[in-house]
Amino acid sequence: MSFSHDTKNELARxxxxxxxxxxxxxxxLVRFGGLSDGEPGCRTSFSVSTENAATARKAxxxxxxxxxxxxxxxxxxxxxxxxxxxxxxxxxxxxxGLKFMQELGICxxxxxxxxxxxxxxxxxxxxxxxxxxxxxLARGSVNKPEGEYHLEIICPSAGMAxxxxxxxxxxxxxxxxxxxxxxxxxxxxxxxxxxxxxxxAGASSALLDFENVRIVKSVRNQVNRLVNCETANLEKTVExxxxxxxxxxxxxxxxxxxxxxxxxxxxAILRLNHPDCSLKELGGMMEPxxxxxxxxxxxxxxxxxxxxxxxxxx
Numbered sequence: 001m002s003f004s005h006d007t008k009n010e011l012a013r014x015x016x017x018x019x020x021x022x023x024x025x026x027x028x029l030v031r032f033g034g035l036s037d038g039e040p041g042c043r044t045s046f047s048v049s050t051e052n053a054a055t056a057r058k059a060x061x062x063x064x065x066x067x068x069x070x071x072x073x074x075x076x077x078x079x080x081x082x083x084x085x086x087x088x089x090x091x092x093x094x095x096x097g098l099k100f101m102q103e104l105g106i107c108x109x110x111x112x113x114x115x116x117x118x119x120x121x122x123x124x125x126x127x128x129x130x131x132x133x134x135x136x137l138a139r140g141s142v143n144k145p146e147g148e149y150h151l152e153i154i155c156p157s158a159g160m161a162x163x164x165x166x167x168x169x170x171x172x173x174x175x176x177x178x179x180x181x182x183x184x185x186x187x188x189x190x191x192x193x194x195x196x197x198x199x200x201a202g203a204s205s206a207l208l209d210f211e212n213v214r215i216v217k218s219v220r221n222q223v224n225r226l227v228n229c230e231t232a233n234l235e236k237t238v239e240x241x242x243x244x245x246x247x248x249x250x251x252x253x254x255x256x257x258x259x260x261x262x263x264x265x266x267x268a269i270l271r272l273n274h275p276d277c278s279l280k281e282l283g284g285m286m287e288p289x290x291x292x293x294x295x296x297x298x299x300x301x302x303x304x305x306x307x308x309x310x311x312x313x314x
Contacts, residue, residue, distance in 0.1 A: 002144065003142060003143070003144035003145065003206070003209070003210075004140075004141045004142045004143070004144075005052065006205075006206060006209075007142055007198070007203050007206040008052045008054060008055055008136075008137055008140075009052070009054045010203050010204075010205050010206055011133050011136065011137055011201055011202060011203050012052070012054035012055050012057065012058040012137060013054070014133070014202050015058075015061070015062075016126070016130050018126060018127075019066070020123070020124060020126070020127050021124075021126050021127050021129075021130040022062055022065060022066050022130070023066060023103065023104065023105075023121065023127075024121055024122060024127040024128075024130040024131040024134065025062060025130040025131065025133055025134035025137075026059070026062040026063065026066055026104060026134065027104040027105050027106060027117075027121060027131065027134065028130075028131045028132070028133070028134025028135040028137075028138060029048050029055075029058075029059045029062070029134045029137060029138050030046050030047075030048055030059075030104060030106065031104075031106055031135075031138075031156065031160065032134070032135045032138035032139045032153070032154075032155065032156060032160070033048040033049055033050055033055075033059070033137075033138030033139060034046055034047040034048045034049065034138075046090070046091045046100065046101070047088060047089065047090040047091070048088070048089040048090075048138065049086055049087070049088050049089075050086075050087050050089075050137070050138065051084060051085070051086055051087070052087070052137070053085075053087060055087075055137045055138070056073055056087035056088075056089050057073075058137065059089040060073050060089050063089065063091055067091070067100055067103075069091045069100060070091065071089065071090070071091040072089075072090055073087060073088070073089050073090075074087070074088045074090070075087050075088075076088070098111055101113075104121075105117065105118040105120070105121035115157075115159045115160075116159070116163055117131070117160075117163050117167065122167065128167060128170065128171060129171070129200050129201065129202065131167065132164075132167065132168070132171065132197070132200060132201055133201040133202060135153050135164060136153055136197075136201055139153055139154040139155070140152065140153040140154075142194065142198075142206075144213075145191075145209070145210045145213035145214055145217070146213055146217070149189055149190065149191040149194055150187065150188075150189060150194075151187065151188045151194045151197060152185050152186065152187040152188070153185070153186045153187075154183050154184070154185055155177075155183075155184045155185070155186055156184075157184065158177075158184050160184075161177045161184045161185075161186050162177070164186055165177060165186055168186075168197075171200050172196065173188065173193055173196055173197055173200065174188070174190065174193050175187065175188050175193075176188075176189075191210075191214055194210065195207060195210060195211060195214070198210060237278050238276075241271070241275050241276065241277075242275075244271050244299060244302075244303065245271060245272060245275050247302075247303055247306045248268045248271055248272055248302070248306070249272070250306070250310060251268075251302075251305070251306040251309060251310065252268070254309055254310060255309060257269075260302070260305070261305075263298065264298055264301060264302045264305065266286065267282070267286075267295065267298045267299060267302055268302060270282050270285055270286070271299075278292075279292050279295045279296050279299065280292040280295075282295055283295040
């Protein structure tokens with residue numbers, strides 16, 4: 001099972017205690033899972049389509065708990081991928097259909113579909129959390145934390161995408177909107193924001209799993225950065241040592257060891273005898289010991305002397 005599937009299964013098991021929260025979550029399920037942009041007015045029936053069986057069961061249960069309308073669930077094989085099923089929760093509201101849609105905050109008194117989420121539907125913070133949970137269950141997905149961080153909700157229209165984004169803003173969640181082929185997608189890329197969304201929606205187990213993987217990835221990345229930094233420093237040390245050793249050998253061939261001033265002679269001998277040591281290590285071998293910066297200064301003087309004596313052959 002995918003991380004997204006497991007997250008939906010966890011959220012689908014949460015049943016709000018308050019009637020207002022049930023109404024908000026069912027409204028989001030119907031709005032995001034059953035309606036599309038361009039449909040005129042409100043219908044006398046409602047439907048929620050989903051690939052997740054647990055989401056279908058929740059939509060069915062909420063419908064039966066909240067309204068006394070005939071509801072049935074059917075499963076059909078998808079045409080493109082026969083092994084995947086599409087679950088359809090359909091309620092035949094009949095003459096009560098308009099009232100049903102009005103109580104969900106989807107239609108107004110004249111049967112016209114609302115382009116905004118009514119404020120009375122999301123009056124309390126718990127209702128806002130339930131609405132976000134319902135929208136995610138209907139058309140949401142989240143990548144496994146081992147890969148690229150990405151959470152998205154496919155919206156039925158550009159207007160609803162903006163409405164959902166406003167709702168997320170009120171809950172302290174940063175999201176963006178983009179068009180993908182014929183779909184309007186609201187998405188979150190930041191890992192901390194995804195964690196906050198899972199917390200707000202109530203996916204505690206998924207949040208812990210996500211955080212555990214995120215911590216492991218963070219530690220692994222930090223270790224890799226340190227290793228890369230150490231490797232780069234080691235390469236620089238080796239390159240500098242080879243250059244200095246070669247320069248000293250050529251200088252000795254030209255003027256002899258006694259031709260090098262005494263303060264620099266000891267540095268030259270140490271470098272020849274310890275080509276694999278860093279400047280800090282060489283400084284510790286001096287009598288008296290020298291700091292890394294002190295030894296680096298003498299090494300620069302030695303290289304400058306070699307350049308002056310050897311000229312263009314250095």
